[in-house]
Amino acid sequence: MSDWYTSFANSGVGSTLVKQLGLPRPAVLRRYEPGQQLLPGPAVVGSAGEGRLRATLTAVLRDAGVAVLSPAAADGAGDGERPAAVVLDATGLTGPAQLAAAHDLLAPAVKRLRPTGRVLVLADPPATADSPAQAAARQALEGLVRSLAKELRAGSTANLVFVPEGAEASLASPVRFFLSGRSAYVDGQVLTLSAADVPAGEDAERPLAGKVAVVTGAARGIGASIARVMARDGAHVVAVDVPAAGESLAAVANEIGGTAFQLDITAPDAAARLVTHLRERHGGVDVVVHNAGITRDKLLVNMDAARWNGVMAVNLQAQLDLTRALLDADGVLRPGARVVCVSSQSGIAGNRGQSNYAASKAGVIGMVRAWAPEFAERGATVNAVAPGFIVTEMTATMPLGTREVGARINSLQQGGLPVDVAETIAWLSSPTAAGVNGQVVRVCGQSMLGA
Numbered sequence: 034m035s036d037w038y039t040s041f042a043n044s045g046v047g048s049t050l051v052k053q054l055g056l057p058r059p060a061v062l063r064r065y066e067p068g069q070q071l072l073p074g075p076a077v078v079g080s081a082g083e084g085r086l087r088a089t090l091t092a093v094l095r096d097a098g099v100a101v102l103s104p105a106a107a108d109g110a111g112d113g114e115r116p117a118a119v120v121l122d123a124t125g126l127t128g129p130a131q132l133a134a135a136h137d138l139l140a141p142a143v144k145r146l147r148p149t150g151r152v153l154v155l156a157d158p159p160a161t162a163d164s165p166a167q168a169a170a171r172q173a174l175e176g177l178v179r180s181l182a183k184e185l186r187a188g189s190t191a192n193l194v195f196v197p198e199g200a201e202a203s204l205a206s207p208v209r210f211f212l213s214g215r216s217a218y219v220d221g222q223v224l225t226l227s228a229a230d231v232p233a234g235e236d237a238e239r240p241l242a243g244k245v246a247v248v249t250g251a252a253r254g255i256g257a258s259i260a261r262v263m264a265r266d267g268a269h270v271v272a273v274d275v276p277a278a279g280e281s282l283a284a285v286a287n288e289i290g291g292t293a294f295q296l297d298i299t300a301p302d303a304a305a306r307l308v309t310h311l312r313e314r315h316g317g318v319d320v321v322v323h324n325a326g327i328t329r330d331k332l333l334v335n336m337d338a339a340r341w342n343g344v345m346a347v348n349l350q351a352q353l354d355l356t357r358a359l360l361d362a363d364g365v366l367r368p369g370a371r372v373v374c375v376s377s378q379s380g381i382a383g384n385r386g387q388s389n390y391a392a393s394k395a396g397v398i399g400m401v402r403a404w405a406p407e408f409a410e411r412g413a414t415v416n417a418v419a420p421g422f423i424v425t426e427m428t429a430t431m432p433l434g435t436r437e438v439g440a441r442i443n444s445l446q447q448g449g450l451p452v453d454v455a456e457t458i459a460w461l462s463s464p465t466a467a468g469v470n471g472q473v474v475r476v477c478g479q480s481m482l483g484a
């Protein structure tokens with residue numbers, strides 16, 4: 034399933050019509066395919082401030098086969114050398130005066146950026162600043178990046194990563210993600226890394242080789258896409274869904290050479306059954322993706338207890354109970370485990386008629402943040418992914434007007450695809466993403482809702 038308007042606006046007849054009517058023409062995004070180069074061209078790397086990450090950054094890019102241009106070289110380069118990415122190392126800022134250097138570097142480089150380009154800014158976290166002036170300069174970058182993301186066109190994105198002192202080893206994995214086609218629909222995001230034991234390297238094509246990954250709600254929609262991407266990346270997937278979805282669940286599991294496990298995650302014995310299955314059939318688990326979710330919309334004043342309780346049970350309580358049981362079951366959650374919890378833009382922005390759903394999805398974010406330190410102690414991580422408007426069977430049934438507005442009110446002017454959510458979850462599940470913990474990553478094309 035694709036975003037029909039984007040396909041139409043980029044077709045022969047469609048592009049002429051869209052131009053004549055003055056309608057937006059959303060770009061065809063650069064999405065990851067196995068074997069794809071990290072970037073389709075060189076990257077400009079520059080710094081504003083001391084730039085303590087420059088050497089690490091250059092090494093990461095060179096390892097990935099990306100030519101690195103200095104800002105001056107990029108200025109004079111021919112058209113073939115137009116940058117596919119601009120990476121600004123803004124670490125070491127002492128006050129707002131130095132922000133001018135960020136502007137001086139970004140303005141000419143962004144002007145020459147290729148379509149589906151990437152802007153990535155790296156900085157020290159505001160929370161660890163020595164002075165208000167330093168905190169101001171660091172925080173200012175958030176406003177700069179979020180605005181630039183809104184200005185970029187042609188499928189380009191801009192994101193910001195805060196890198197605390199001591200977390201330099203955590204940098205390579207997010208840099209690769211944000212520059213790659215895996216982050217096609219992740220835009221205007223801000224992440225803070227933490228120090229972690231990061232494995233030296235991983236197979237770029239199969240980062241999940243040898244891992245066992247559980248995906249709930251895998252019979253269809255986003256969950257089926259997560260299962261496919263995880264299997265593509267090398268994992269053995271245990272696909273979980275309710276018995277009523279058994280047929281489609283089996284079809285997904287067969288397609289990817291995984292295991293189908295019928296389970297209602299809200300059943301009183303669900304956690305015990307899952308733990309036993311993972312211990313006995315797979316000897317443990319490396320990745321758990323809590324994707325299963327339901328909506329039961331009604332205005333709060335009209336909402337009955339069944340709607341409230343049903344949504345809470347699937348979307349929040351089951352995530353809490355299954356995760357707790359896995360943490361407590363001796364040896365089942367393997368070292369370096371990854372738990373990724375699906376939240377939602379509604380949990381950040383709120384949504385009319387979704388007080389139950391938004392409460393459950395906001396709860397997921399609270400849970401993830403609170404659990405992060407316990408996971409870090411085990412060398413594991415727990416993160417949330419909050420999808421925005423994703424084109425699925427569910428959104429296809431929305432009234433045309435609501436659907437079209439929902440799909441367009443973001444910086445990329447289009448709905449995301451299930452695979453965009455799946456790529457982000459697969460990245461967070463990978464071994465080298467060890468320094469991304471307790472974070473919420475929105476996959477929403479920088480939606481205006483809740484921004």
Ligand SMILES: NC(=O)c1ccc[n+]([C@@H]2O[C@H](COP(=O)([O-])OP(=O)(O)OC[C@H]3O[C@@H](n4cnc5c(N)ncnc54)[C@H](O)[C@@H]3O)[C@@H](O)[C@H]2O)c1
Pocket residue numbers: 249250251252253254255256273274275278296297298299324325326327347375376377378419420421422423424425426427428
């Ligand atoms: N589609 C979107 O635009 C969007 C946006 C934000 C967040 N999300 C979230 O993404 C996730 C997947 O959404 P989707 O659009 O693919 O939904 P979907 O309805 O297509 O799929 C959800 C799956 O979860 C399963 N499920 C429901 N209750 C279950 C239970 N008790 N036990 C086991 N499995 C159960 C369903 O059978 C179904 O296969 C959900 O958590 C949803 O809230 C979706």
